[in-house]
Amino acid sequence: MSLLSDLINMNLSDSTDKIIAEYIWIGGSGMDMRSKARTISHPVNDPSQLPRWNYDGSSTGQAAGEDSEVILYPQAIFRDPFRRGDNILVMCDTYTPSGVPLDSNKRYKAAEIFSHPEVAAEETWYGIEQEYTLLQKDVNWPLGWPVGGFPGPQGPYYCSVGADKSFGRDIVDAHYKACIYAGINISGINGEVMPGQWEFQVGPSIGVSAGDELWVARYLLERITEMAGVVLSLDPKPIPGDWNGAGAHTNYSTKSMRKEGGMKVIEAAIAKLGLRHKEHIEAYGKGNERRLTGRHETADINTFVWGVANRGASIRVGRDTERAGKGYFEDRRPASNMDPYVVTSMIAETTILWKP
The missing domain is CATH 3.30.590.10 (Glutamine synthetase/guanido kinase, catalytic domain)
Structure with a gap:
């Protein structure tokens, strides 16, 4: 268990520039929070520096199985208190592959109102x-x-x-x-x-x-x-x-x-x-x-x-x-x-x- 704790708490910045970005989004119920992680080659401090990503929307109630890809747009970055170091949490909103915001994407309309x-x-x-x-x-x-x-x-x-x-x-x-x-x-x-x-x-x-x-x-x-x-x-x-x-x-x-x-x-x-x-x-x-x-x-x-x-x-x-x-x-x-x-x-x- 002590080795497991050591691995969980390992400071990656001691050996690499790579970081872990945990992409977070809201699922189809409008209340269920989902997340998954990906490796980024270097530290970032702005969501525009992060790539868009996708997930299986048919498993979150947001897409049909025959066309299940939903695209994540990074919108806000926070420090990750679990992995620490330069690792980050990324709040995302959700779109179809053609760039249309999903019905469950309430952030999109909110951003429009606040930018008025x-x-x-x-x-x-x-x-x-x-x-x-x-x-x-x-x-x-x-x-x-x-x-x-x-x-x-x-x-x-x-x-x-x-x-x-x-x-x-x-x-x-x-x-x-x-x-x-x-x-x-x-x-x-x-x-x-x-x-x-x-x-x-x-x-x-x-x-x-x-x-x-x-x-x-x-x-x-x-x-x-x-x-x-x-x-x-x-x-x-x-x-x-x-x-x-x-x-x-x-x-x-x-x-x-x-x-x-x-x-x-x-x-x-x-x-x-x-x-x-x-x-x-x-x-x-x-x-x-x-x-x-x-x-x-x-x-x-x-x-x-x-x-x-x-x-x-x-x-x-x-x-x-x-x-x-x-x-x-x-x-x-x-x-x-x-x-x-x-x-x-x-x-x-x-x-x-x-x-x-």
């Missing part, structure tokens, strides 16, 4: 709060819960310490450091209200990079839970009943919102979001109706309401923003399994480009 001159001029900032649940392998029951049974009621677990209240901290801390090493702008972590549930925050990130960073952070978490023998769940309501669900609250601001008088811009943006509430809900994650019930720090899925410091609202404006008269707001509707390319670009499109 009106959107680019506003320098859209995002901070995404990714909640998730750690499950015991094979039984699919939250970590720290008695198998087939329940822990005590919610209350002691949020941001808690102690073996009877906090479950999975080693995984969470390993993920935190892996994200920092990779170059992801992770801004914090905390234990959540339901035991076995945690949160990490990515941002502030600008435009399409928010989606790149969150997807790679999810990939790192999948890899770390794989190593720990624990299952990662992004289900928005993993346990029915009197337990909190899991969301991906999305904090947002534009250049105009961050300037003096920005509160008026924020209020106008929120009004637009209210007019397109149903359309946004449909794009904000599967199973979200089980979470947005009007209880457990949510607004009812059929109701749009905003307020200052109100965690039961669709949109929450912070006290600091109210006090300063400028800043950001939080869209609390997205589910934990939302696609960040879809949510971030849709918020920008509605608040900047859409004319009611």
Whole structure:
């Protein structure tokens, strides 16, 4: 085992210029992450220096067997915390051999929206709060819960310490450091209200990079839970009943919102979001109706309401923003399994480009 560990941790740069690039993409379900590695002859620091690659789309639900080739376009590079050295992780999006983006390629449309001159001029900032649940392998029951049974009621677990209240901290801390090493702008972590549930925050990130960073952070978490023998769940309501669900609250601001008088811009943006509430809900994650019930720090899925410091609202404006008269707001509707390319670009499109 010691030789195996030595080989896994070998620093390739001691003997070669070659590096390993792990190409990452999103499969046909829109939530399954896939990856495979290839050897590159020298270190690279820009995705344009990497070759396009292909894979069998018939095995990921993205192509027919008789014409199964899907092409990977490298879009963003991150340092690899597993192989380290000059080795990299490569976030890719997916195309047909003729260059048409797949239906499951949500990054393509997001990049179009963020490159629009009106959107680019506003320098859209995002901070995404990714909640998730750690499950015991094979039984699919939250970590720290008695198998087939329940822990005590919610209350002691949020941001808690102690073996009877906090479950999975080693995984969470390993993920935190892996994200920092990779170059992801992770801004914090905390234990959540339901035991076995945690949160990490990515941002502030600008435009399409928010989606790149969150997807790679999810990939790192999948890899770390794989190593720990624990299952990662992004289900928005993993346990029915009197337990909190899991969301991906999305904090947002534009250049105009961050300037003096920005509160008026924020209020106008929120009004637009209210007019397109149903359309946004449909794009904000599967199973979200089980979470947005009007209880457990949510607004009812059929109701749009905003307020200052109100965690039961669709949109929450912070006290600091109210006090300063400028800043950001939080869209609390997205589910934990939302696609960040879809949510971030849709918020920008509605608040900047859409004319009611």
